[in-house]
Amino acid sequence: MQGGIEELINSMLGGRTLKELSKDCGGTPTIGRISGMALNGIRAFPNLTTVTGLAKGLGVSPETVVQACGVSLGLWMPGSFNAGALQLPLGAEKMTKGQKNAVVGVVREFINSNAA
Structure with missing residues (x-):
């Protein structure tokens, strides 16, 4: 489902x-x-350890993971939440998976270099 956990995982892989x-x-x-969630979504909310692990690995808040899971489970509509801290220009929603991964990869490198 668009905006769900599948999209969050796939869009935040960053290469x-x-x-x-x-x-x-x-x-x-x-x-x-992770592969199961990215390909097939979920049928129930993941446990707290999974939510916090995904948040850490994806570089998003635990709330974002929970929101994406809620979208996948049909509890609320996609677009109700902003999964990222940075707004992209109109048209970014049409980028391919590879293009999204490239953008996330570049941003992740900037974040890592600023932390050093």
């Missing part, structure tokens, strides 16, 4: 593999769990 994302999450969720 990483699922293995790298799982490592960035602290190992929870596992690669298999």
Whole structure:
């Protein structure tokens, strides 16, 4: 579902593999769990450990993960929440998955270099 956990995971990969994302999450969720969520969505809310791990790995707030899960479960409409801190120009919604990953990868590098 658009705006759901699937889109959040796929749009925030930033050029990483699922293995790298799982490592960035602290190992929870596992690669298999992340893959399942990214491809098939979810049927129930993930537990607190999964929510906090995904938030850490994706570089978003736990609230953003919960909001995306709620969209996937049909509890509220996509677009009700802003998953990112940075607004992109109109038309950004038409970028390909690869283009979105490239943008996220560049932003992640800026954040990492500023933290050093």
